[in-house]
Amino acid sequence: MKEVSLFRLYALRAVYLLIVVGLALLVWPGILHHSKPWELMEGVVVCMLAAFSLLCALGLRYPLQMLPVLLWELVWKVLWLSLVALPAWRSGNMSQAVLENTIACMVVIVVPLAMPWRYVFDHYLKKSGDRWRLAAN
Secondary structure (H helix, E strand, O other): OOOOOHHHHHHHHHHHHHHHHHHHHHOHHHHHOOOOOOOHHHHHHHHHHHHHHHHHHHHHHOOOOOHHHHHHHHHHHHHHHHHHHHHHHHHOOOOHHHHHHHHHHHHHHHHHHHOOHHHHHHHHHHOOOOOOOOOOO
């Protein structure tokens, strides 16, 4: 298996840092200083983004071990852009909220650029999975 280059590791760290700083500016002030209870979905989103930012902070130290977090980010944003934003844009019914979220989701373009795709293929698709049963004696 080929080793991931130092450049690629720093590219991953840059992506994790971008996410950590972005969410530190956008999400954490609302967590630390919220004055009223959140509605159900607002609370879910805020807590998921907070957890995501903490996992990305861990990615600064362990960029390869935290790749599933970036893969999750890539997949959900591509799905949202494909299934929500694109149809809204095509139909001419893109609201201001959808447009704003579309712009925010477009930042995901940095993830596939930094992703060590050979490593992902070797470790998540090609490599044997963990066993499902007790080992035979």
